[in-house]
Amino acid sequence: MDAATGREELGGGGGPVNLDAVMQQVAEHKGCGTQGGSGKASCGSGAGQGDLPTDIWEKVKNHPCYSEEAHHHYARMHVAVAPACNIQCNYCNRKYDCANESRPGVVSEKLTPEQAAKKVLAVASTIPQMTVLGIAGPGDPLANPEKTFKTFELIAKSAPDIKLCLSTNGLALPDHVDTIAGFNVDHVTITINMVDPEIGAKIYPWVYWKHKRYTGVEAAKLLTDRQLQGLEMLTERGILCKVNSVMIPGVNDQHLVEVNKAVKSRGAFLHNIMPLISAPEHGTVFGLTGQRGPSAQELKALQDSCEGEMNMMRHCRQCRADAVGLLGEDRSAEFTTDKIMEMEVNYDLESRKAYQEMVEKERQDKVAAKQEELETLAGIASDIKLLVAVATKGSGLINEHFGHAKEFQVYELSTSGAKFVGHRRVDLYCQGGYGDEDSLETVIRAINDCHAVFVAKIGGCPKNDLLTAGIDPVDQFAHEFIEKSAITWFKTYLEKVNTGEIEHYERGDAEIRQGALIAAQ
Numbered sequence: 001m002d003a004a005t006g007r008e009e010l011g012g013g014g015g016p017v018n019l020d021a022v023m024q025q026v027a028e029h030k031g032c033g034t035q036g037g038s039g040k041a042s043c044g045s046g047a048g049q050g051d052l053p054t055d056i057w058e059k060v061k062n063h064p065c066y067s068e069e070a071h072h073h074y075a076r077m078h079v080a081v082a083p084a085c086n087i088q089c090n091y092c093n094r095k096y097d098c099a100n101e102s103r104p105g106v107v108s109e110k111l112t113p114e115q116a117a118k119k120v121l122a123v124a125s126t127i128p129q130m131t132v133l134g135i136a137g138p139g140d141p142l143a144n145p146e147k148t149f150k151t152f153e154l155i156a157k158s159a160p161d162i163k164l165c166l167s168t169n170g171l172a173l174p175d176h177v178d179t180i181a182g183f184n185v186d187h188v189t190i191t192i193n194m195v196d197p198e199i200g201a202k203i204y205p206w207v208y209w210k211h212k213r214y215t216g217v218e219a220a221k222l223l224t225d226r227q228l229q230g231l232e233m234l235t236e237r238g239i240l241c242k243v244n245s246v247m248i249p250g251v252n253d254q255h256l257v258e259v260n261k262a263v264k265s266r267g268a269f270l271h272n273i274m275p276l277i278s279a280p281e282h283g284t285v286f287g288l289t290g291q292r293g294p295s296a297q298e299l300k301a302l303q304d305s306c307e308g309e310m311n312m313m314r315h316c317r318q319c320r321a322d323a324v325g326l327l328g329e330d331r332s333a334e335f336t337t338d339k340i341m342e343m344e345v346n347y348d349l350e351s352r353k354a355y356q357e358m359v360e361k362e363r364q365d366k367v368a369a370k371q372e373e374l375e376t377l378a379g380i381a382s383d384i385k386l387l388v389a390v391a392t393k394g395s396g397l398i399n400e401h402f403g404h405a406k407e408f409q410v411y412e413l414s415t416s417g418a419k420f421v422g423h424r425r426v427d428l429y430c431q432g433g434y435g436d437e438d439s440l441e442t443v444i445r446a447i448n449d450c451h452a453v454f455v456a457k458i459g460g461c462p463k464n465d466l467l468t469a470g471i472d473p474v475d476q477f478a479h480e481f482i483e484k485s486a487i488t489w490f491k492t493y494l495e496k497v498n499t500g501e502i503e504h505y506e507r508g509d510a511e512i513r514q515g516a517l518i519a520a521q
């Protein structure tokens, strides 16, 4: 329970959950026909459904990757049962034994399907809001079909409430669509970086298909044909498809608008344009040739330009192939094979359901609070749009200390409300003593296009440095809902602009308006 707000915090942070206490709270809440804290939510209604048809909403409502709103509340896990790959991408090097690094293709240990099934039960009993099991490597799930489908078979039997997902490069997809449908996998991700083989030849040095290695444009043509065919086959069967595209500046960045149109016309549900991660020490072709990734601002501009066409995913954390927990947190170290083997696993469907009912109640309160606050913006005319950063560890709350934040979530504020537009990973600032200053500079650089940063708490020194950089450190909404608080703050901001108390200015990509807020105080 948070002392300041009296609100029970679910979901975020580590540690096992006391399921007996949860059952007790759910029993108290059951049959509530009463209204939630905001006076608007009612039991059982789906928070955040918006315009989605009910059958789609049922599939995405507790999937942290397919619903941005759900990612504050529900967790996912990956099991690393698929080591081999049937193609090579110039940005990928599947390196093992790299526990501290969070990027795709990295895992600490590979698992057999049996170990994976045990791990899923262990995580499901410890993290009751873990609703999704994905296989995303470290290689390609469909280049390892026996291990992938054996894992699904075991989990479908032992943990039937968990949604199954897989993430593939698509080369082998058309051969496995029926099996995928047979296991009730209703979420599939395909990585599609191009629909033009000339561009593909710059990304893929080879593909291996039917015992033959293809290179150059021929390889890329084969790959794009199979990817698009696989996508059509899945969507025809009603399977929800997300398309991942890696944005590689100067190679496929402009072209991704065309990819967006191609996948939309074939029924993809969601497009996830992700930044290239590239560093020489990763040992990839792009890392070694100095190919850069996009800036956060370049990524946002591309996502914005595609958004009119279809749903864009902006909250992807480019997880490890053995990630566990809420997006943005990594609890994989708690579930190593050694630890799992010693764990007493108590997978209890009823307790999981009860916990998730609590989560749903919290979501409804959050959505209702946002809606209520939004209505108060209605009378204010302004075309100002600005970004704010938020430190959170989950549950849709401002509940992270500035110094502990490993990432900031970024919201765009306008008179239409608060819209999540991305996140910024930063070096951990609070390392104590030596090195703090450099890290603070990193944080400021990461959020320098934001007008304010919302935190649960912040020390005096970083507060002053942020003010000097023109970023308002806001700690007055500690443990309150993010969107509601952001709208409240924005309303005050607009009022001050309208009365001439402060002057609004655009924060450019590189611009840090020194002292702007100090001057305004």
Ligand SMILES: C[S@@+](CC[C@H](N)C(=O)[O-])C[C@H]1O[C@@H](n2cnc3c(N)ncnc32)[C@H](O)[C@@H]1O
Binding pocket: 085, 091, 092, 093, 104, 105, 136, 137, 138, 139, 140, 141, 167, 168, 169, 190, 191, 244, 245, 246, 274, 275, 276, 277, 278, 318, 321
């Ligand atoms: C590791 S892959 C595993 C699944 C499958 N092999 C695939 O490529 O779709 C998961 C996702 O990470 C992406 N990925 C891998 N390395 C990356 C990098 N260096 N930068 C950005 N995305 C990367 C892939 O493109 C893919 O979308």
Ligand code: SF4
Binding pocket: 085, 086, 087, 088, 089, 092, 093, 105, 137, 138, 139, 140, 169
């Ligand atoms: S398809 Fe996936 S696993 Fe294979 S090389 Fe590309 S990113 Fe790596």
Ligand code: SF4
Binding pocket: 064, 065, 076, 134, 136, 315, 316, 317, 318, 319, 327
């Ligand atoms: S890599 Fe992106 S889509 Fe996959 S589990 Fe992580 S957040 Fe979800």
